[in-house]
Amino acid sequence: MPAAPPPAPPDALRAAAVALLNLSGLGLGYLLVRRWLPMAACLAATVVLLLVALPADADGVPGAALVLYLVFLLLAALHGAFVGLRTRLVWPGRQPIALVLGLVLLAVPVGGALWYDSARQEAVERALLDRLDTADQQVTAAGKEGFAAAKSEYQDALAVYRDLVVHHSGSRAAAQVPDRLKTYYTTVGAAFSHNDYCTAVEPLKYLRTVPDSMPKDQLGSLADWPDDRLATSLYECGAGALTDGGTDWVTQFGDLLGTFPESDQADKVVPAVDAAEKKAAKAVSGSDPCTAVTRLHTLNTQIIQLSNDASGQSDGLTKVAARADSSGDAGEYECGVKQYKDGDFEQAQETMQKFVTDNPHHRNRDRARKIAIGAEVAQTLPAAGKKLPTTAGGGGISVTVKNDSPDDITVLYTGPVTGSFTLKACGSCKAYSFASSLISGWEPCSDSGKNYPQRTISLPPGTTYFVHKPKNDSTATPGSDTAKLRYGYIYTECAYTTQSLGSSY
The missing domain is CATH 1.20.58 (Methane Monooxygenase Hydroxylase; Chain G, domain 1)
Incomplete structure (x- = not known):
């Protein structure tokens, strides 16, 4: 007997049937021609693919695994066709039936692929919904x-x-x-x-x-x-x-x-x-005018600043700005009065001088100038600041102020009447030494040979506070005098300069 049955005559339909059956991925073509090892290899390849692919997720089957499996199926189909060309089938006996069966069984991988794609799409949807939910939670936490x-x-x-x-x-x-x-x-x-x-x-x-x-x-x-x-x-x-x-x-x-x-x-x-x-302008008349x-x-x-960036509203804003500036300038008078009454004479002087400069036609300008003078006097003689200066003038008592100083001097006075004036320097006068002022009988403005610059003013009775200071020397210490004026007397004030260790006072 021969070692194996003789090969069957070549049959293309049989070869096609075996190839189609192998494309199902189950190795059925090898089953019909009794090739057990290739059949087992087909089954193993399909099981491996299923293990890799399932459960379906959004990423799907790795591309390399899918390509290898398709190549394997193609080789199995070609090899099955080669074997089936001259090998009789175990069942069914007729090749057309086997061919039809192969075509029908192709529905297995095709249907599996369609099912898997649907499952993968659902996995994608779930993954996208998870991303949406995570973003929602992120918004809630951020809130x-x-x-x-x-x-x-x-x-x-x-x-x-x-x-x-x-x-x-x-x-x-x-x-x-x-x-x-x-x-x-x-x-x-x-x-x-x-x-x-x-x-x-x-x-x-x-x-x-x-x-x-x-x-x-x-x-x-x-x-x-x-x-x-x-x-x-x-x-x-x-x-x-x-x-x-x-x-x-x-x-x-x-x-x-x-x-x-x-x-x-x-x-x-x-x-x-x-x-x-x-509101700020109204507050000027309140308890804190300086803040206003x-x-x-x-x-x-x-x-x-705002009007520069607001073309449509610039005209209205400019008008309000001008009114605020005007109200602020006018309110300086009330501020200066408050500072004077509080004893802040230096600040009151600065405020009133600014008011006089900023408001040349204001009805309170003259009194503001008087208050500025009174505030300056009070910085040297604090008692002078007990009463707010008025615009009163004149009086029946003559007071003559002479300048026995080599400097132009400014004379400031306040009391029942407030004012100031300037006396030119005494050209033939010099500063006295500090020691000479201690000599018994020494008296300034007493040299009959000198023509002292002087000015006589009329003041009412009462206490008047005088301060004289060099006009052009802000570092010198001002001279001062408190005069209690009464009718029946003629008063003389003398301004002079003493030296101490080379400095003028």
Whole structure:
């Protein structure tokens, strides 16, 4: 007997049937031609592929594994066709039936591939929904923090929303993004709903940038959602700072007028600034006029700064600024009076001198000048500051002031009458030594051979305080005298200079 049955005559249909049956991935073509080892290899390859592919996930089967398996199936089909060409089938006896069976069994890998693709798509959907849920949780957690600390979290969540609608537009997760964006906006802008307007400004500014990265068809009405809220926040925050005397209101109102110049909130800016100026001007007549004056001058500077950046409202702001400056200048008089009464004579002098300069036609200018003189005298003779100088003048008592000094001197006096004048230097006079002033019988202004510059003034009875000082030497110590004037006497004041260790006094 021969070692093996003789080969069958070549049959192309049989070869095709074996090849098709091997393409099922189960090695059935080898089963029909009794090739057990190749059949086992086909089954093993299919089992390995299933272990790699299942359970289906979003990443699918690794590309290398799928390519190797397809190559293996193709080789198994070619090898099966070669074997089946001259090998009789165990069953079925007729090749057409085997061919039809091979075609039918191709539904196994095709159906498996379709099922797997559906499972993988579902896995992708679940993964995308998980990403959406993670982004939602990120937004919720960020809403519990301040905006500055949470901004990066908001940006990361927004990037996820954008990726879903741009790169996975047909997914169930992408369909839910518009609703999530509503929550996103309300969470980021939550400070506005709590009337915390200053805190709401930066988050609302951020929300206005969202349309730059998110497709507008996903935003709908949300694209304009922050605008009115931001305008309101800028106004309310600025108005609060303006009322409290802060400086941030200039920035807030400037942003409002620059970003929303036609808004209803922008129309409120000038009235708000006007009300603040009127309130400060009214406070000049109150218990703290100096603070009110400072406030008015500060308002003037701030309003001018704001008007430079607000073309639409600049005219109205300029008018308010001018009024604030004028009210501040006029209020310096009340401030100077308050400083004088409080005993701050140096500051009162400076304030009143500024008032005289700033208000050449004001009705209180003459008295302000008198108060400035009285304040300067009181810095040397504090008793002179017990009463506020008036604009009274004249009197029946003559007082002659002579200058026995080589310097021009300024004579200041206050009491029932306040005034000042200047005496020219005595050309033939010199400063006295300190020792000469201690000699018994020494008396200045007593040299009959000298022509002392002098001036006679008329004063009423009472105590008058005199101060004389070199006109051009601010470092010299002023001379002073307290004179109690009575009718029936003629009084003489003598101004002179003494030297001590080379310094003039």
